[in-house]
Amino acid sequence: MGQERASGILMHISSLPGNYGIGDFGEEAYKFVDFLEKSEQKNWQILPLGITGYGDSPYQSFSAFAGNPYFIDLNEFIEKGYLTLDEVKNFNLGDDSERVDYGLIYKNKMKILKIVYERVKKYLEKDLYEFYFKNIKWLREFSLFMALKEHHNNKSWLYWDSEYRKIHSKKVQNFERENEDLIYFWIFTQYFFMKQWDKLKNYANKKGINIIGDLPIYVAEDSADVWANTEIFNLDENLLPRTVSGCPPDAFSAKGQLWGNPIYAWDIMEKYDYKWWIERFQHSFKLYDVLRIDHFRGFESYWEIQYGAEDAVNGEWIKGPGIKFFKKLKTELGNLNIIAEDLGFLTDDVRKLLKCSGFPGMKVLQFAFDSREESDYLPHNYDKNCVVYTGTHDNSTIIGWCSNADKQDVNYAVKYLKLDSNEGVNWGYIRGAWSSTAYLAITTMQDLLGLDDTGRMNIPSTVGGNWSWRMKKTSITDEIANKLADMTSIYRR
Numbered sequence: 001m002g003q004e005r006a007s008g009i010l011m012h013i014s015s016l017p018g019n020y021g022i023g024d025f026g027e028e029a030y031k032f033v034d035f036l037e038k039s040e041q042k043n044w045q046i047l048p049l050g051i052t053g054y055g056d057s058p059y060q061s062f063s064a065f066a067g068n069p070y071f072i073d074l075n076e077f078i079e080k081g082y083l084t085l086d087e088v089k090n091f092n093l094g095d096d097s098e099r100v101d102y103g104l105i106y107k108n109k110m111k112i113l114k115i116v117y118e119r120v121k122k123y124l125e126k127d128l129y130e131f132y133f134k135n136i137k138w139l140r141e142f143s144l145f146m147a148l149k150e151h152h153n154n155k156s157w158l159y160w161d162s163e164y165r166k167i168h169s170k171k172v173q174n175f176e177r178e179n180e181d182l183i184y185f186w187i188f189t190q191y192f193f194m195k196q197w198d199k200l201k202n203y204a205n206k207k208g209i210n211i212i213g214d215l216p217i218y219v220a221e222d223s224a225d226v227w228a229n230t231e232i233f234n235l236d237e238n239l240l241p242r243t244v245s246g247c248p249p250d251a252f253s254a255k256g257q258l259w260g261n262p263i264y265a266w267d268i269m270e271k272y273d274y275k276w277w278i279e280r281f282q283h284s285f286k287l288y289d290v291l292r293i294d295h296f297r298g299f300e301s302y303w304e305i306q307y308g309a310e311d312a313v314n315g316e317w318i319k320g321p322g323i324k325f326f327k328k329l330k331t332e333l334g335n336l337n338i339i340a341e342d343l344g345f346l347t348d349d350v351r352k353l354l355k356c357s358g359f360p361g362m363k364v365l366q367f368a369f370d371s372r373e374e375s376d377y378l379p380h381n382y383d384k385n386c387v388v389y390t391g392t393h394d395n396s397t398i399i400g401w402c403s404n405a406d407k408q409d410v411n412y413a414v415k416y417l418k419l420d421s422n423e424g425v426n427w428g429y430i431r432g433a434w435s436s437t438a439y440l441a442i443t444t445m446q447d448l449l450g451l452d453d454t455g456r457m458n459i460p461s462t463v464g465g466n467w468s469w470r471m472k473k474t475s476i477t478d479e480i481a482n483k484l485a486d487m488t489s490i491y492r493r
Contacts, residue, residue, distance in 0.1 A: 003384065003439045007493040008043025008212065009036065010393070011445035012058070012457070013071050014100055017473040021093030021109065022100045025196040026073035028473070030203060035476045037207045039484040042493075044204060045212035045442055047393060049197070049287065053222060056102040056467045057458075059294065060220040060261075062146065065138035065283050067193035069113055070105050076196065082116045100468040117188045121181075124191070128184060131191045137279060138224075141167070143186035145224035147179055148172070156222040158240065165239055167228045197287065205289070212339070212442075213288030215280075217295040218245050218261035225276075226262055232276055234263045243304045246312035247344065256303070256312030257461050263304055266321050274325060278332050289337060293359075296340035299325060300353045323356045339387050339440075343367075360440070363388045365433050366395050369413040371406070378416070379436040388438035390429045390447045393457040397446045398426045400453030426450040427483070434491040441493060448484065449475055 016023025016032060023029070036044055050061025051068045058068075077083040091108040094101035121128070132139055144167075145157070152160045163171035176183065201211055219225040221241060226233055234242045241262040249256045269276065284291050293299075298320055305315040329336070342354055342361040354361050363386050368377035375381070382388065390398055402410050402425055413419065419428040426447050433441040446455035446469070458466040 005439055005491075005493045006042040007434060007441040007443075007488055008041045008045055008210075009445055009448060010045040010389070010442050011471070012047040012393070012467075013049070013068075014047075014058075014467065015445065015457075015470050017097065017471050017475075020074055020088065021105050022070050023470060024071045024073045025200050026075050029200050031476070033200070033204045033207060033209060035481055036204075036209050038478075039481040040488045040493075041484070042208060043210045043212055043290070043440070043442065045292070046214065048214045048216055052102070052467075053220065055463050056100075058214075058467065059216045061216075061223065062149075062220065063138070063142045063224045064216075064219050064280055066142045066190055066224070067197060067287075069189040069193060070109055071197075072113065072189065072192050073196055074109075074112065076192075077116050082119055083112070087115070088112060098470050098472060100470060102468070113189060114185060117185050121184065121188065124188070128187050128191055131194075132184075132187050135190070138283065139187060139190060141228040142190070142224045143183045144172070144176055145227055146186045147182040148175065150182065151175070151179070157227045158222070165227070201287075210289040211287075212290040212292060213284060214292045214294060215284055217293065217298045218259065221260060221262055229276060232265050232269050232272070234265050241307045244307050244309075245298075245302065246305050246315060247303050248315060249313060250345065253461055256315070258305060258309065258312040263302070263318075270321065270324075274321075274328050277325070278329065281329060281333060281336065285333070285336065290339065291337065292339040292341055294341050296342050296354070296359075296361075297344065297346065297350045300350045301347070323353055326357050358385075360385045360387050362386065363436075363438060364392060364395065365389065365429055366391045366398065366401050369405075369409045369416065371408040371412040379432060379438075382437045384437050384439050386438045387440040387442060388433045388436050389441075390426075390433050390443040392444070394460050395456075396453050397444070397451050397455055398429045399447075399450055400456060403452065424450055427487075430484075431487060431491075434487050434493055445471060448480065 012023070013025070013029065014023045016028045018024055018026060018028045033044070048058040048061060049067050049071070050058060050063060051066050052058055053060060053062055074083065074088055078085055078088070091112055092104055093108055094104050148160065148164055149155070149157070152164070157165060163169045164175070166172065204211060230239055236242050243263045245259045245261040245263060247257045300320050300322055301317045302320055303312065303315045304318045305312050338359045340354055340357065340359040340361050342350065343364065363377050363382060365377065365388060368375045379388070395401070396404065417428045417432045419425050429447065430443050433443060449455070455469050457469055
């Protein structure tokens with residue numbers, strides 16, 4: 001991507017419109033790429049593509065490598081005769097076209113995929129076998145883990161029978177040998193996920209559009225990554241986490257945020273030359289052109305909380321691997337297109353790490369307008385090596401913020417950005433981002449459409465109702481595309 005001025009839109013796959021309950025890699029995804037091209041955008045940013053579990057968060061996945069089967073386009077199976085439209089209609093995938101019902105998707109889309117698998121497995125045996133061995137480094141662990149989860153009624157691996165909790169045990173080896181069909185269903189999901197995603201990504205790339213992916217710093221407690229690699233996590237003799245992740249109390253949360261992810265055993269990882277991380281980055285750059293590292297500051301210092309704590313208040317800062325990790329990454333993989341999510345409480349050491357890495361940090365325009373003090377997020381304080389966002393998946397929409405924020409802060413934003421109701425407050429914010437010196441400017445699809453907080457994607461530290469927003473099929477118009485293209489041209493993006 002380099003440092004040329006450019007812009008783009010943040011919208012996750014799940015938020016695309018469509019007929020099957022959740023956004024997918026089908027026709028609407030290609031229409032969205034066409035919209036990006038028409039509006040002269042060079043970047044499509046998405047959230048992590050991993051398979052989601054309890055809470056539906058893409059930042060808490062069963063695997064740091066596997067893709068979410070929910071995104072597989074069912075129309076491909078219908079067109080190939082593997083499935084009929086009437087059969088799909090027999091399953092309720094949700095009645096609200098503007099919200100994802102993850103409970104129904106989990107229950108019914110997976111049933112549909114199993115029907116297709118039973119019908120095609122004998123015809124695809126060779127293709128699935130070749131795909132498995134091409135990706136065996138991560139795919140064996142994932143497919144075996146998911147089959148074992150099914151065997152244990154989808155309970156967390158921490159509650160499995162003791163011998164199944166150890167990947168090299170005799171019981172696991174016997175299970176793998178005796179349940180090949182159950183395991184190969186999960187290989188089938190990854191085969192079609194990768195096949196469809198590669199096709200969509202290539203379509204975008206041919207139109208000059210980069211895909212910006214998102215890499216969560218941590219992995220979920222209930223994941224193939226922890227189950228299969230217990231030695232590189234800070235676990236006790238019973239394979240339970242000793243400590244977990246989060247962030248300390250701040251202006252947004254009096255008790256901090258308790259994320260609950262196991263903490264890495266960085267000293268052990270260093271002895272292994274960060275092998276697991278190198279493989280993770282290699283895999284990520286097969287999926288994406290650019291990678292945003294979530295919670296970048298955790299590589300310098302991370303907030304560590306005792307396992308079992310009720311909140312994140314009583315934690316402590318622990319030093320991370322620092323610049324030596326990124327030097328190793330560069331040695332192994334060369335220069336990588338990375339965006340560092342450096343939001344939140346920053347120290348001089350974190351700023352130093354960011355500077356040494358050379359990665360651009362993030363500026364969120366919505367955070368800029370504290371009327372009481374100067375802010376690094378105000379555009380006049382930017383250098384070129386940064387990425388400016390009108391907001392992120394964790395924020396209110398611009399319209400929502402203007403309705404709920406302190407009136408003095410809103411008035412400051414109005415004066416600073418010269419917000420005009422005729423132009424649209426959301427468009428004034430987009431103009432503020434596009435006109436800045438930041439080499440890359442991103443707006444959310446919700447802000448582009450001028451939605452209020454009914455379009456908000458996530459409220460941090462809450463469970464339920466998040467990650468479910470979907471765009472209407474009629475939302476994208478030539479008028480919006482032309483207006484954004486005009487603004488992009490004016491500001492040379």
